[in-house]
Amino acid sequence: MTRGFSLLAAAGLALLVPASMARADGAVAIPKSKVDVGGVKGLQSAVFAGGCFWGMEAVFEQVKGVRSVTTGYAGGSRADATYDRVSTERTGHAESIRITYDPAQVSYATLLRIFFSVAHDPTELNRQTPDVGPSYRSAIFPQNEPQRRVAGAYIGQLNAAHAFAKPIATKIQTGTFYPAEAYHQDFARRNPSHPYIVRWDKPKVAAFRAAYPALAR
Secondary structure, three states: OHHHHHHHHHOOOOOOOOHHHOOOOOOOOOOOOOOOOOOOOOOEEEEEEEOOHHHHHHHHOOEOOEEEEEEEEEOOOOOOOOHHHHOOOOOOOEEEEEEEEOOOOOOHHHHHHHHHHHHOOOOOOOEEOOEEOHHHOEEEEOOOHHHHHHHHHHHHHHHHOOOOOOOOOOEEOOOOEEEOOHHHOOHHHHOOOOHHHHHHHHHHHHHHHHHOHHHEO
């Protein structure tokens, strides 16, 4: 997101990142999960980490049944859950999003499918596109045991199906979610012309809407 991008921008290279660093603009075609979280009623939460939280938020805000998306930090302590401290790459946090969703409209497994196929590249280890470091890792923070079982089973299913050219790097982790600073919330919606949003995040949103039109608002 911002840290890797800001270094490129400072060198005048913000929009000249080699294409080999970018994920294809289209969604990756992957199978649906064979299992899902069932029997839940009322609003639920899911916490995913997949690189810059601006783009993750922008994608999931488009999904029918998602009531809200909050950017934040997961996997570290409350005391260090600030952008300046997370930027040191020594706090253990991952830039994350908390999705509040209605399971009567969209299931946890469907959110996982979007997460893996279009919201980020799950084969990247501790990086996404121009952003490098463990805070940009791919991770799932299950909010209950059924979510943990479904996420683990889906990773196994996708690896067995060789859905990606490389093994999935996504880890299932534990950790409290802490909301990020106000200026990070709804960043893409509030800053649609920001160079980073235009280069990296608008293509993700377009790919989601093209691949999953029935799920798009």
